[in-house]
Amino acid sequence: MDAQDFSDTSQLKPSVVLTGTAKEGSAAPPIGLVDIGTSDSAYLFRVALPGVCKDQCKVKCEIQRDGRVHIEGVITGGVLKDTSTVYLMRVQELCPPGPFTISFNLPGPVDPRLSSPTFRPDGILEVVVMKYRTPPIPPP
Structure with missing residues (x-):
């Protein structure tokens, strides 16, 4: 990466809009x-969703041709279950339970049909x- 490439990275900083419990989790x-x-041919984006469990929150990611990305889901919480025990959460340090949305724009237009989402185990x-x-x- 040369100096010119480095100076252009400031233009990539997305304007992100949070609503619901994503906004409250300070x-x-x-x-x-x-x-x-x-x-040259694609964009890669990563979105931090700490405390969000892929199987429980039903994350939905919509990508529009103009590069607009809209992510929504519901954070479950308050009661956690493992194989044999139920835990009632008394301390809630992660994002509180409830619906959330995250919206931002990619730097240019995309082909939404040609996307490959992965929800990694690290959230x-x-x-x-x-x-x-x-x-x-x-x-x-």
């Missing part, structure tokens, strides 16, 4: 932190989405 590890990477939603390419015009 003492917890922050939910909704976003990193965006670019290549990071990682998505690769291909940039939109204008189809070439065949020669006459």
